[in-house]
Amino acid sequence: MNPVIQVSGVRKTYGSTIAVDEVSFEVHDGEIFGLIGPNGAGKTTTMECIEGLRKPDRGSISVLGFDPFRQVYKLQDRIGVQLQQAQLQKRIKVWEAVDLWASLYQKKAVDAENLLEQLGLTDKRNAWFMNLSGGQKQRLFIALALINDPEVVFLDELTTGLDPQARRAIWDLVRGIRERGKTVFLTTHLMEEAERLCDRVAIIEHGRIIDIDSPRNLVDRHCPERAVILSTADPLAETRFRSIKGVESVTAVGTEFTISGRNDDLVTDVIQCLSENSIRVTDFRTILPNLEDVFLKLTGHSIRE
Amino acid sequence: MMLRGLWKLTWVEVKIFLREPLGAIGTVVIPVLVFIGTGRALGRKIPDSVSAGSFVRVGLPVLASLLIAISAVLSLVTIISIYREGGILKRLRATPLRPQTILTAHVIVKLILTAATLLLMLLAGKRYYPVGIHVRFLSFTFALLISTWSILSIGFLIASIVPTARFAQPIGAIIMYPMIAVCGLFSPIASLPPFLHALARVNPLTYAVQLLQGIWVGDPWSAHLADVAALVLIFAVCTALSAKVFRWE
Numbered sequence: 001m002n003p004v005i006q007v008s009g010v011r012k013t014y015g016s017t018i019a020v021d022e023v024s025f026e027v028h029d030g031e032i033f034g035l036i037g038p039n040g041a042g043k044t045t046t047m048e049c050i051e052g053l054r055k056p057d058r059g060s061i062s063v064l065g066f067d068p069f070r071q072v073y074k075l076q077d078r079i080g081v082q083l084q085q086a087q088l089q090k091r092i093k094v095w096e097a098v099d100l101w102a103s104l105y106q107k108k109a110v111d112a113e114n115l116l117e118q119l120g121l122t123d124k125r126n127a128w129f130m131n132l133s134g135g136q137k138q139r140l141f142i143a144l145a146l147i148n149d150p151e152v153v154f155l156d157e158l159t160t161g162l163d164p165q166a167r168r169a170i171w172d173l174v175r176g177i178r179e180r181g182k183t184v185f186l187t188t189h190l191m192e193e194a195e196r197l198c199d200r201v202a203i204i205e206h207g208r209i210i211d212i213d214s215p216r217n218l219v220d221r222h223c224p225e226r227a228v229i230l231s232t233a234d235p236l237a238e239t240r241f242r243s244i245k246g247v248e249s250v251t252a253v254g255t256e257f258t259i260s261g262r263n264d265d266l267v268t269d270v271i272q273c274l275s276e277n278s279i280r281v282t283d284f285r286t287i288l289p290n291l292e293d294v295f296l297k298l299t300g301h302s303i304r305e
Numbered sequence: 306m307m308l309r310g311l312w313k314l315t316w317v318e319v320k321i322f323l324r325e326p327l328g329a330i331g332t333v334v335i336p337v338l339v340f341i342g343t344g345r346a347l348g349r350k351i352p353d354s355v356s357a358g359s360f361v362r363v364g365l366p367v368l369a370s371l372l373i374a375i376s377a378v379l380s381l382v383t384i385i386s387i388y389r390e391g392g393i394l395k396r397l398r399a400t401p402l403r404p405q406t407i408l409t410a411h412v413i414v415k416l417i418l419t420a421a422t423l424l425l426m427l428l429a430g431k432r433y434y435p436v437g438i439h440v441r442f443l444s445f446t447f448a449l450l451i452s453t454w455s456i457l458s459i460g461f462l463i464a465s466i467v468p469t470a471r472f473a474q475p476i477g478a479i480i481m482y483p484m485i486a487v488c489g490l491f492s493p494i495a496s497l498p499p500f501l502h503a504l505a506r507v508n509p510l511t512y513a514v515q516l517l518q519g520i521w522v523g524d525p526w527s528a529h530l531a532d533v534a535a536l537v538l539i540f541a542v543c544t545a546l547s548a549k550v551f552r553w554e
Contacts, residue, residue: 053398092321
């Protein structure tokens with residue numbers, strides 16, 4: 001099957017600044033694909049090139065078989081877009097926005113009331129845009145992105161500025177979009193968001209893609225280290241821990257031990273060792289690397305810096 | 306394709322405008338009050354002064370109409386720059402809406418507003434204006450709409466150069482209001498010094514004023530084809546320039 005989005009060798013400069021440099025990747029049908037990286041890494045520029053809002057200096061892009069820049073109107077009929085930091089007219093009502101958007105597409109729009117219902121906006125349908133909360137505004141933008149029943153949905157920094165509760169609600173909505181068989185392309189600088197939502201992610205920094213894979217594979221590939229932290233008063237514990245296969249280091253601070261290794265089975269092996277030797281523990285935690293650690297490893301700095 | 310969404314967008318924009326706290330009052334009611342108020346104040350002097358008489362009969366109605374058109378232009382400049390700053394223009398562009406459809410909708414809103422204000426002004430004038438108003442109503446409305454439509458294109462040019470929404474209104478006013486001074490409304494162009502004469506020649510408002518004055522006093526349209534042509538030319542030039550320099554974000 002052909003990929004839904006195909007990006008190859010795309011470069012975009014603004015004056016002497018290279019925003020996006022030789023970026024290539026593919027997005028498959030029905031997946032949630034995330035472009036992750038810090039602010040200013042080139043996420044939005046890449047996305048806007050794919051949406052047909054910007055023309056790349058070099059390289060080729062194909063979305064659903066269209067050239068997004070030359071065939072932008074044909075493409076826009078079949079995609080849904082949420083832009084970073086977009087606003088609507090302050091005093092437009094929720095239902096008016098949805099109704100206006102529904103009239104813009106050639107294909108038949110989805111049922112607007114139903115859509116508002118699904119996004120929890122029914123009781124806000126007569127509210128002005130300016131009076132909506134941050135979460136409600138983002139839900140409205142999702143509604144506008146879905147009104148034409150698009151095949152691909154683009155979400156740019158969807159949950160930035162939202163509180164954790166609103167963020168979780170939006171994540172559920174995005175998973176719902178995938179369940180309806182649509183492809184989702186999103187950008188985020190939140191590693192937790194990428195980890196929880198995305199089937200595959202591309203890590204981008206300084207306009208270049210560093211690696212692409214599922215969050216799980218990226219972690220396994222770049223940060224295989226894992227650790228168990230436990231507390232025990234058993235005097236023989238340290239020697240026992242050192243004898244576990246694959247353990248690379250054991251450090252002790254008082255009665256707290258940190259056991260590290262690269263073995264996938266590290267946690268199981270530690271538990272087995274505890275049980276075989278009847279070691280009693282008063283605390284037990286695991287430290288598993290995540291995308292945040294992958295990013296740190298690959299770029300040498302934290303994504304928040 | 307061009308029409309898809311145009312009427313709906315226009316209608317939504319009209320409703321949004323009416324929801325602005327001072328929108329309708331500021332742009333519709335105030336010009337009418339100024340027109341009637343000034344007319345009545347000057348009207349008392351008519352018996353002693355020939356120039357006051359002619360100003361009240363022709364000059365003031367044309368000036369008031371011009372102010373209606375200019376306030377439409379300033380309002381357009383402000384709205385476009387607010388929409389640009391807020392990313393609203395960009396959001397609208399990320400739909401199958403054509404850019405020209407978005408701008409056309411705003412022009413139509415401003416023309417509707419201009420016509421509504423003029424209607425109110427003439428109706429109030431029939432009742433309260435010190436001298437009788439005997440104007441061909443439709444012709445004059447049409448003349449004002451052509452003038453407004455033409456100078457709205459200057460509005461797009463101004464909207465392209467204002468850096469932020471905060472400066473939109475003042476910069477627009479600084480450009481538009483001095484144009485009134487050299488448009489032949491207060492002193493005949495022929496009596497202006499040579500350099501102002503040349504300025505008046507390229508001033509779009511000059512042609513708007515000639516057209517409005519002429520139609521107000523009952524000239525046939527055939528006497529003002531040159532003014533209409535000039536207004537159309539101004540529109541074409543400004544629109545072509547705007548298409549080059551207009552910024553969407």
